[in-house]
Amino acid sequence: MSSTRASSGSRPESGDAGAHGPFPHPDATLPARPVGFTGRVAVLDAILGGLAPTPDDTNSRPPAHVAVTGMGGIGKTALTLEAAHEACSRGWFPGGAHFIDLRGYDDTPLTPEQAVLPLLDALGARGADLPMTEQWDGSSPLLLSRYQAHLAQRQARTLLVLDNASTPLQLVPLVPKSGSHAVLITTRDRPRSLRLRTIGLEPLHEDESAALVTNALHITDPQDDRPGREPVALRELVALCGHLPLALHIAAATLCHRRHRDIASLAAEIKGAVDPTRALDDGTEGPDQYLRPLAVRPVLQASYRRLRPEQAGALRLLALAPGADVSGESVAALTGNERDTATKLLEDLEAAGLVTGVPSASGPRWRLHDLVRAFVAGMDAAEPALREEGEAARARLLSFFHAGVTAADDRLRWLPGQPEPQRFTDRAAALAWLDAERTGLVEAVGWAREQRHARRAVELAEALSAYLNLRRYFDEWINVSHIALETARQTADPHSEGTAWDSLGNAYREVDRIPEAIEAHGRARALFSEIGNRRREALAWNNLGIALQQGDRTAEAIEALEHARDLCRDVGDRRREAACWNNLGVVLLSTRRGDDAIAAHTRALALSREAHDLHGEGMALNNLGHALERGQRPADARQAYADAAALLKDIEDWYRAGQTLQNLAMAQQRALRWEQARTSYLEAAEAFTRAKAPKDAADCQSRAHSLT
Numbered sequence: 001m002s003s004t005r006a007s008s009g010s011r012p013e014s015g016d017a018g019a020h021g022p023f024p025h026p027d028a029t030l031p032a033r034p035v036g037f038t039g040r041v042a043v044l045d046a047i048l049g050g051l052a053p054t055p056d057d058t059n060s061r062p063p064a065h066v067a068v069t070g071m072g073g074i075g076k077t078a079l080t081l082e083a084a085h086e087a088c089s090r091g092w093f094p095g096g097a098h099f100i101d102l103r104g105y106d107d108t109p110l111t112p113e114q115a116v117l118p119l120l121d122a123l124g125a126r127g128a129d130l131p132m133t134e135q136w137d138g139s140s141p142l143l144l145s146r147y148q149a150h151l152a153q154r155q156a157r158t159l160l161v162l163d164n165a166s167t168p169l170q171l172v173p174l175v176p177k178s179g180s181h182a183v184l185i186t187t188r189d190r191p192r193s194l195r196l197r198t199i200g201l202e203p204l205h206e207d208e209s210a211a212l213v214t215n216a217l218h219i220t221d222p223q224d225d226r227p228g229r230e231p232v233a234l235r236e237l238v239a240l241c242g243h244l245p246l247a248l249h250i251a252a253a254t255l256c257h258r259r260h261r262d263i264a265s266l267a268a269e270i271k272g273a274v275d276p277t278r279a280l281d282d283g284t285e286g287p288d289q290y291l292r293p294l295a296v297r298p299v300l301q302a303s304y305r306r307l308r309p310e311q312a313g314a315l316r317l318l319a320l321a322p323g324a325d326v327s328g329e330s331v332a333a334l335t336g337n338e339r340d341t342a343t344k345l346l347e348d349l350e351a352a353g354l355v356t357g358v359p360s361a362s363g364p365r366w367r368l369h370d371l372v373r374a375f376v377a378g379m380d381a382a383e384p385a386l387r388e389e390g391e392a393a394r395a396r397l398l399s400f401f402h403a404g405v406t407a408a409d410d411r412l413r414w415l416p417g418q419p420e421p422q423r424f425t426d427r428a429a430a431l432a433w434l435d436a437e438r439t440g441l442v443e444a445v446g447w448a449r450e451q452r453h454a455r456r457a458v459e460l461a462e463a464l465s466a467y468l469n470l471r472r473y474f475d476e477w478i479n480v481s482h483i484a485l486e487t488a489r490q491t492a493d494p495h496s497e498g499t500a501w502d503s504l505g506n507a508y509r510e511v512d513r514i515p516e517a518i519e520a521h522g523r524a525r526a527l528f529s530e531i532g533n534r535r536r537e538a539l540a541w542n543n544l545g546i547a548l549q550q551g552d553r554t555a556e557a558i559e560a561l562e563h564a565r566d567l568c569r570d571v572g573d574r575r576r577e578a579a580c581w582n583n584l585g586v587v588l589l590s591t592r593r594g595d596d597a598i599a600a601h602t603r604a605l606a607l608s609r610e611a612h613d614l615h616g617e618g619m620a621l622n623n624l625g626h627a628l629e630r631g632q633r634p635a636d637a638r639q640a641y642a643d644a645a646a647l648l649k650d651i652e653d654w655y656r657a658g659q660t661l662q663n664l665a666m667a668q669q670r671a672l673r674w675e676q677a678r679t680s681y682l683e684a685a686e687a688f689t690r691a692k693a694p695k696d697a698a699d700c701q702s703r704a705h706s707l708t
Contacts, residue, residue, distance in 0.1 A: 039208030073246030104166025323440030
């Protein structure tokens with residue numbers, strides 16, 4: 001019975017060699033178990049589950065054929081060899097395990113006829129089981145029929161490992177047509193026409209990646225203490241390698257060679273490289289355990305060369321897409337194709353192991369490995385025609401993004417009585433689209449620094465502000481506002497500059513950077529006054545008043561808000577006039593002018609209802625609740641808070657809904673309504689959780705528990 005060793009790889013006796021040999025290289029001996037194999041526990045178990053014999057009879061079970069797929073360098077060969085050795089060690093394959101590298105992605109792949117001779121040799125075929133030398137012309141079907149016949153007659157269950165297959169034409173003649181033998185296949189291309197259990201590999205998890213590098217260093221030098229001394233640098237390094245096993249082995253080999261240098265130095269070198277794949281490949285020389293080159297670029301080049309022109313073009317353009325993943329709609333915009341055509345190209349690239357589909361509620365999104373992205377982007381940079389192709393694609397994507405964000409913003413700002421926005425049927429649909437695309441949208445704003453894309457990217461930044469505020473992505477809001485401001489100054493666009501200053505001031509206020517907010521709103525007000533845009537000037541005055549009040553400059557705040565209110569009234573902007581009244585009421589209450597504050601919030605509420613502004617109505621009701629409490633009208637205050645919370649939840653402004661529910665809970669607590677207060681605190685915690693405000697949520701949970 002065979003154990004972890006597969007076939008002996010024995011040759012015919014010398015007397016037979018003249019009649020039936022010589023056998024061409026390679027042989028079919030199972031290579032050694034991978035040294036320091038790390039991770040892949042669940043996937044390894046899945047493979048072994050597919051290979052395991054039935055409990056009652058190790059030789060009686062249907063054929064078990066498993067294909068392990070994934071991009072080049074993902075660790076398919078090491079995993080299948082680990083599985084093969086483990087299966088043999090458990091006694092599942094008394095006939096042994098045999099391995100053949102089909103070299104499917106080399107310039108000269110093995111044909112089935114070339115692969116079958118070493119397999120026949122490893123299987124112990126001798127004498128009459130082998131065709132005479134003069135009968136073999138390198139392509140004779142006689143070899144394959146003898147091979148299948150030998151397998152059919154073989155009683156001892158045998159495992160065949162067919163590595164690096166690139167096409168079913170290599171596989172079909174070698175897969176046993178009968179018997180209980182099993183086959184393990186590795187391929188970058190997902191088999192379409194074969195009935196195989198397919199297991200796709202993803203990059204390693206962070207802990208597995210760190211363990212792989214650490215183990216590799218300790219195999220070379222058990223005293224190497226760099227992983228323990230530099231855990232942060234180690235995690236940065238494995239992330240720069242994209243958690244790709246081949247890249248991780250290269251990084252480990254480089255660190256072994258540079259044994260007096262720290263991990264951080266290699267991480268900095270890769271991070272600073274224009275093309276990380278070149279930095280990795282330049283760091284080491286020599287083959288791996290199986291005499292394969294330790295290099296990323298040749299692996300990626302081999303996969304790229306196999307693509308059809310339209311697939312290669314789609315891959316190049318996909319590498320330009322911002323964000324970690326991208327929708328099929330975005331890829332259609334990038335490539336200039338219809339959605340169905342773009343989806344088919346993406347599916348082809350996924351089948352080739354170059355793109356990964358990521359399920360989402362709105363349909364699959366598509367992700368490119370970081371090293372594939374860097375490799376393909378380097379090709380674009382080297383060829384002027386490809387660079388122009390890429391710039392045109394980015395312009396199309398920016399237009400697509402701008403149209404989507406504008407449509408979503410229109411829906412978020414829509415009020416009853418206005419024309420119904422067409423693209424998004426409700427706020428939930430608009431927010432879902434923005435949530436899915438957010439990372440890419442924010443990154444695309446950065447393209448504003450390039451003159452060709454400046455105008456459209458600035459417009460994108462302007463349209464994103466309401467969403468980023470609503471979802472409380474304040475750091476991103478500040479970032480896109482800075483980019484828009486910088487670009488507007490460079491292009492001498494005072495309107496966009498004023499808009500960017502005002503947006504930046506609003507974001508600063510949310511993170512309590514009040515002096516900077518006051519300066520930003522002041523600059524916006526001056527710019528809009530200079531160009532005669534009274535509506536935007538009024539808005540800037542209003543925002544300046546809020547910032548001044550937050551900065552305890554009460555008298556100036558009242559003056560600014562009254563000026564804003566009067567400008568809004570003059571230009572007939574009732575919705576913004578309501579906002580000015582509401583903000584003015586907050587300042588008046590802080591100066592103990594309670595009756596004036598109630599009057600201001602009541603006026604704001606009436607104007608908001610007149611304008612069908614649900615958000616404004618909710619804010620006015622919340623602030624009115626404060627004023628009513630101060631005015632010793634607790635029942636009216638609780639009703640105002642409850643009405644405000646209902647409105648704010650309806651429009652999915654979860655953070656402000658949470659604040660209002662918390663106000664309601666405290667008012668109920670003061671009225672000794674303990675159970676109602678507890679319920680309101682729990683509802684507030686849920687709203688804060690939806691708003692991604694965990695500290696506020698935890699505080700409300702704690703308050704609720706204290707009332708239990």
